[in-house]
Amino acid sequence: MQYSFTFNFTQIIKMITILNDNFSQLNDFLHQKSFSKIFILVDENTHEYCLPILLGNMETDLGFEILEIEAGEEMKNIQTTNQLWEILTEMQADRKALIINLGGGVVTDMGGFVASTYKRGIQFINIPTTLLSMCDASIGGKTGIDLMHYKNMVGTFAFPEQIFIYPKFLETLPYKELRSGFAEMLKHGLIADKSHWENLIQIHKLDVDGIIPHINVSMNIKSKVVEQDFHEKNIRKTLNFGHTIGHAIESLCLEQGNPILHGEAVAAGMICEAHLSYLEKLISEEDSKNIIENIQRYYPYLDITDFKDEDIFSLLLNDKKNTDNKVNFSLLSAIGSCVFDHHCHQKNIQKSLSFYRTLNNI
Numbered sequence: 590m591q592y593s594f595t596f597n598f599t600q601i602i603k604m605i606t607i608l609n610d611n612f613s614q615l616n617d618f619l620h621q622k623s624f625s626k627i628f629i630l631v632d633e634n635t636h637e638y639c640l641p642i643l644l645g646n647m648e649t650d651l652g653f654e655i656l657e658i659e660a661g662e663e664m665k666n667i668q669t670t671n672q673l674w675e676i677l678t679e680m681q682a683d684r685k686a687l688i689i690n691l692g693g694g695v696v697t698d699m700g701g702f703v704a705s706t707y708k709r710g711i712q713f714i715n716i717p718t719t720l721l722s723m724c725d726a727s728i729g730g731k732t733g734i735d736l737m738h739y740k741n742m743v744g745t746f747a748f749p750e751q752i753f754i755y756p757k758f759l760e761t762l763p764y765k766e767l768r769s770g771f772a773e774m775l776k777h778g779l780i781a782d783k784s785h786w787e788n789l790i791q792i793h794k795l796d797v798d799g800i801i802p803h804i805n806v807s808m809n810i811k812s813k814v815v816e817q818d819f820h821e822k823n824i825r826k827t828l829n830f831g832h833t834i835g836h837a838i839e840s841l842c843l844e845q846g847n848p849i850l851h852g853e854a855v856a857a858g859m860i861c862e863a864h865l866s867y868l869e870k871l872i873s874e875e876d877s878k879n880i881i882e883n884i885q886r887y888y889p890y891l892d893i894t895d896f897k898d899e900d901i902f903s904l905l906l907n908d909k910k911n912t913d914n915k916v917n918f919s920l921l922s923a924i925g926s927c928v929f930d931h932h933c934h935q936k937n938i939q940k941s942l943s944f945y946r947t948l949n950n951i
């Protein structure tokens with residue numbers, strides 16, 4: 590199947606190219622720039638499923654090395670980062686070397702971080718291979734790694750030179766991973782575009798063909814927000830809707846050695862934070878129910894019964910959006926609209942967690 594997207598051109602969108610089957614735009618890019626060497630970062634799955642397609646089409650006289658990491662969030666840490674810095678050093682990567690991040694958000698986050706710090710910064714491009722990285726992780730210039738079980742605690746704001754999207758990579762992506770990326774798309778609709786949300790919830794059976802026509806809308810929403818506020822001083826915080834509580838849940842699962850997918854955590858976080866938006870009188874009960882019931886259609890209940898509220902609160906206190914020791918929530922003010930830097934009543938945060946736990950019985 591041939592996939593095509595249309596874009597409203599913004600600056601970031603101009604950096605995104607949908608690859609032809611022969612990867613001609615990538616080859617043009619490699620010919621036009623004078624890189625000294627190429628390092629291709631993959632994980633074990635993108636090595637198996639995506640690298641053969643890239644190498645089968647990539648035309649360059651430059652030498653290249655493959656850097657492979659194990660798959661999974663547990664690898665997005667300082668140990669792996671250190672290994673990658675060491676390998677680059679041993680292989681004498683210089684400042685004109687290029688890193689190609691071929692993978693999901695773990696590869697693009699960590700590869701971007703390695704590139705933006707090695708020798709104070711070398712160039713990198715992202716070739717996202719998951720839905721989540723195509724419509725979110727690869728395009729906003731946030732790079733980073735987890736610290737202990739705290740999500741993305743160390744990182745940089747650094748743009749890739751280019752982002753090359755090849756939708757056919759999604760054909761080998763497991764269903765759960767597709768669903769994980771879909772959560773970020775739902776978030777884009779909820780914070781910025783009611784019709785995007787309404788179109789997405791019309792998709793009853795999540796599959797690649799059904800989702801692909803909507804990816805460009807998500808990319809546009811994310812790009813427009815990032816362009817206005819790259820360093821997350823204000824409106825970019827809306828992209829964090831569902832993540833304040835979502836990241837806390839993801840972190841606790843990671844700490845227990847039971848990692849869940851980022852999008853699964855965000856889906857649970859969006860349920861809690863939609864209910865919290867209602868408790869804080871920002872949206873109607875009807876809208877919060879609509880949002881919650883629709884998210885529940887796609888995502889199974891996450892068992893958070895063993896997580897103590899105080900452990901969740903302690904993680905909330907370390908959220909990166911916070912200022913003056915206050916937790917700054919990004920909450921919905923309507924379907925398609927989001928406020929940020931909102932301070933909630935402690936009781937309402939507790940109520941939203943208790944509310945989520947009751948969904949277990951439905």
Ligand SMILES: NC(=O)c1ccc[n+]([C@@H]2O[C@H](COP(=O)([O-])OP(=O)(O)OC[C@H]3O[C@@H](n4cnc5c(N)ncnc54)[C@H](O)[C@@H]3O)[C@@H](O)[C@H]2O)c1
Pocket residue numbers: 632633634635638639660661662665692693694695696698718719720721722725726727729730731732740741758759760761762763766769770773851852
């Ligand atoms: N920087 C940002 O703005 C941003 C945005 C959202 C999420 N994130 C981060 O992204 C990460 C999650 O990204 P993700 O969901 O892509 O996870 P991931 O990178 O772990 O990839 C998910 C799984 O799919 C496999 N995979 C990747 N492409 C495949 C393909 N084409 N076929 C078969 N298997 C494939 C991977 O090996 C992995 O097992 C989290 O760490 C999250 O914090 C960052």
Ligand SMILES: O=C(O)C(=O)C[C@@H](O)[C@H](O)[C@H](O)COP(=O)(O)O
Pocket residue numbers: 725729731740741773821825828829832909
């Ligand atoms: O691009 C952003 O800004 C986002 O918040 C997008 C999120 O989907 C993403 O998970 C991001 O990595 C979260 O950022 P963090 O600063 O809360 O770690």
Ligand SMILES: [Zn+2]
Pocket residue numbers: 773832851855
């Ligand atoms: Zn996210």
